[in-house]
Amino acid sequence: MKSSRGRLGQYSLLHSVESLSPYLVETELFTEAAFYVCIEKYKAFVIQPVFGPGEVRIFSENSKFRIVSKTNTIICVDREEVYQHLVRNEIKQKYAVIKPIKMNCRYAQGNCHYFVTVHRRSATCEWRLHAYTEKVKTTNGRGIYKYFRREIAKVCLLAAKQLGAFFPACHTIVIEIVYDMKEGIWIHDTVLHYPRSKWSQCLALTVKSLLEPFIPITALLTEATFSDFLHRYHQVIIKPCYGQEGLGIVQISKTTDHSYEIHAGMKKMTKSTLEETYRFIEEHYLCEKYYVIQQRLPLATINDCPMDCRAIVQKVDSIWRATGKIVKVAGPGFFITNAAQELQSLENAIRNSNMPYIPIDLLEDEIDEICIVAAGLLEENKSGIKIIGFDIGITNWGDIWIIEGNDTPDLSMFYKLEDKETYQAILKAKGN
Template structure:
């Protein structure tokens, strides 16, 4: 497969997805510098710092401007407040430098999309999109809600000790205001297919993507990240194994309902 260098590079995948059709679904993202950090924080008040080649939620830091020249830092399940811009940026640089998740590829800074919650815990969506070699069209073969563990910002199940739930049930139980589940699911499917079609032209021959998607409180769909080697065990955790069987069948080149 071509473009091996980009398979785990968040920045390269973001740049490639940043087209007219997908731009409305992409949170603003930049290479982290002092200027880009303060620009996005001033613009959105809540941002995420991520290792460019990180995975499984490792090394992600949330920064919030909370007023009175104070900034909230949320890493793993720990929170601190720092006063002053220079103190804040200096702390973050030290944090990154000393992190075991540090990468030579650097970091990105990204607008944080406020996520809906289930029982007070934020959740996002993992959508699996597949197209076996003998099929003409991409198909969303599975969608699941990943609910963050208590006190965590990342929804990676093993990292935050979180839980999984069928997406429809998560939406019903969520803080989303009077959601039309059918419409929301349709939006997720549409954006997932658009994303796979775009990535297909870059990652030639790749036939499965795991998309991390967020619904904001207004029900707008946001693509947070595209994974070329998604973990599929989340779907095995559900009581109903229909989606898991479908995903594995498609992976083997067979189509089942």
């Protein structure tokens, strides 16, 4: 049975489960009629696109209306003005949903919000809770969360079971929970993360896996994790959950004078405070896509340019085999290798890098072993894949990290090598 993957479709599926209904925030398709009913009935409500991130919040205060979006806050004096502003300036998609904010105004600003991630290894496995991500760091939120923990776990697992039955290809679901001592627990939103999502892939590779030490520390990007990661690592990378070719990837660094440098592509800018930095990220990136945040790896360099290794593994005679490797060297001013200025064999790259001497055979064997194990785990998460290109980070000290895997890798870079033997071997394996 097919059902819409959008917010309204997911709400309908959850609402059909009687034991979940008390935890659901009433959600309707945004229409003029629905808007006027909502603004009459509630002091605070939110409008979201049917698909994807983004929201606009409306608060009724002292006979006026405050509209809060990612980019600005405006005050309107009457309901008609609010409606016209929304349809002309805020609602970008063809369809949107409207729902009340089921907390008092203080909590509606972000307190007591958690993103609960549930994951299963495959469609036949049980759902399990794997991450509780605070939206905004608070002093009281964690205490209240501990009070509701068991009930939150029960609600989230039940919701995942219902959605997973209708979306069998989805193995990771993020459930946004809002709660306080007065109002209790509400499911504010649910987001499906399919196997191509970097968040889903991270869980597939790390949950009860020997590969966990080879995966960079990763979390959903929220204001709380942004602060925590920069405090812990001083330099982080944020990536869209869905994306290719390095688009939307940003590096943020805490500088010695306690300002923050934002590096995207070749462009750099500095913000004076953590709050200002996050607001810029929120306005320019989070309004369009869901993101993860990772520790920045100290990649080995060639002439001060970061490098990583693209390793290809393929299903040959029902067995995963390593069939090729190539090193990409980032262009001057870039921190990622998608804008590669140079391609080299692994042996030449190690020789030309700032790394100490490492026996190439041992390094290749370790990369092969790690990638073959990873391929088996990703195949569980997405059946039917036959080829995966892994981006492998190698640090100054020779440590190996899996940056990510792509089941539709670009093979043209192998053709650019002077020696075409690796390219031919990949094509031959692909034809089997």
